[in-house]
Amino acid sequence: MAVDTKRFDDGVPSLWLEPLALAALLALVVCVVCKLYSRLTVGVCTSTKSMKGKTVIITGANAGIGKETARELAKRDARVIIACRNLQKASEAAKQIEAETGKQIFIRKLDLCSLKSVKDFAEEIIREEERVDVLINNAGIVPFPERVETVDGFEQTFQTNHLAPFLLTNLLLNKMKETPSSRIITLSSSLHHFGRIDPDHLDYSAYKVPMQVYSDTKLANILFTRELARRLRGTGVTANVCHPGAVQTDINSTYVGFLNFCLNCLFFFFGKTPLEGAQTSLHLSVSEEVDGISGEYWKDCRVAKGSAASRDMKLATKLWNQSEKLTGLAI
Ligand SMILES: NC(=O)c1ccc[n+]([C@@H]2O[C@H](COP(=O)([O-])OP(=O)(O)OC[C@H]3O[C@@H](n4cnc5c(N)ncnc54)[C@H](OP(=O)(O)O)[C@@H]3O)[C@@H](O)[C@H]2O)c1
Numbered sequence: 001m002a003v004d005t006k007r008f009d010d011g012v013p014s015l016w017l018e019p020l021a022l023a024a025l026l027a028l029v030v031c032v033v034c035k036l037y038s039r040l041t042v043g044v045c046t047s048t049k050s051m052k053g054k055t056v057i058i059t060g061a062n063a064g065i066g067k068e069t070a071r072e073l074a075k076r077d078a079r080v081i082i083a084c085r086n087l088q089k090a091s092e093a094a095k096q097i098e099a100e101t102g103k104q105i106f107i108r109k110l111d112l113c114s115l116k117s118v119k120d121f122a123e124e125i126i127r128e129e130e131r132v133d134v135l136i137n138n139a140g141i142v143p144f145p146e147r148v149e150t151v152d153g154f155e156q157t158f159q160t161n162h163l164a165p166f167l168l169t170n171l172l173l174n175k176m177k178e179t180p181s182s183r184i185i186t187l188s189s190s191l192h193h194f195g196r197i198d199p200d201h202l203d204y205s206a207y208k209v210p211m212q213v214y215s216d217t218k219l220a221n222i223l224f225t226r227e228l229a230r231r232l233r234g235t236g237v238t239a240n241v242c243h244p245g246a247v248q249t250d251i252n253s254t255y256v257g258f259l260n261f262c263l264n265c266l267f268f269f270f271g272k273t274p275l276e277g278a279q280t281s282l283h284l285s286v287s288e289e290v291d292g293i294s295g296e297y298w299k300d301c302r303v304a305k306g307s308a309a310s311r312d313m314k315l316a317t318k319l320w321n322q323s324e325k326l327t328g329l330a331i
Helices: 019-040 064-075 087-101 115-128 156-178 190-194 210-232 257-270 279-286 313-327
Strands: 055-059 079-084 105-109 134-137 183-187 238-243 297-299 302-304
Touching: 019 257, 055 064, 055 156, 064 079, 064 087, 064 134, 064 279, 079 087, 087 105, 105 115, 115 156, 134 156, 134 279, 156 183, 156 210, 156 313, 183 210, 183 279, 190 210, 210 238, 210 313, 238 279, 279 297
Parallel strands: 055 079, 055 134, 079 105, 134 183, 183 238, 238 297
Antiparallel strands: 297 302
């Protein structure tokens, strides 16, 4: 940058007088502070507990955070079942993890956009598995610019992120109750703070701001977990929910062009790696520190408060009842 030599005062360059330079400096400082903050606050799972003899199901584990979680749990000797809709991608991910860890990864077909697929998957697990120690509801999508409906007639993001995991968890509950100290983990997002879910209007027919649907579903993840934890008291099964952080994965690939470029830049500079993003899921799956804790929202391996709406138990119960009706669990 060229410094105006006329603006020297007592030999000190008065750079701060240049508004453009000042703005650039400020932006740089903000970026450095944000980067430092994001680095210093990354939570790490410090537990070294083995998962030998334990069965873990991870939905959407052929990519991103789910794949890293699968890899880390395989390293700890868990029987890892990855539940994926794309068997080709699942097989590639499994082969990669197997080559790195020397542990077998089990693949099962699960498409959250089809409630029948969820039921088939659950039946297969109940029939074939002796136990389910950990269920990680990891799979999730961000909405398309246009409203998309699933074969079941629900808005796609709502079904993938909330309704299908709700059904899946409920269908596996008996199996999990039979397994001592089993854990249910669901991935939410800090974007739940923008969620405004209305259990009487879950059809999202007015699809004006797609990211609103995402925020709503991420709020639903927390409400679901809190109500589930309440219902599971005394059963030995715990339920917790987490925000993984802003993580460099393919989740934003739904968006193209400039928006995709901006999001990728932001996530590249300030985001976590998928392995860092998997730490809270991992902590909740394995750590002894989490024993007996249920119904909490976690960030960076620590309990966090969540939004006021995410602590509204009347809303949680209403959403639960409505979700039961929509999935056919309650007539
Ligand atoms: N990345 C972030 O910054 C961030 C921030 C906050 C919360 N989260 C949450 O973290 C979770 C994992 O996200 P990620 O970043 O790892 O995303 P990702 O890399 O896009 O992975 C998402 C996974 O979900 C699977 N999936 C999508 N739709 C599915 C369906 N209908 N049935 C079965 N599986 C399906 C995907 O499978 P395909 O490969 O077949 O599409 C993929 O394996 C999500 O719940 C997300 O909301 C992420």
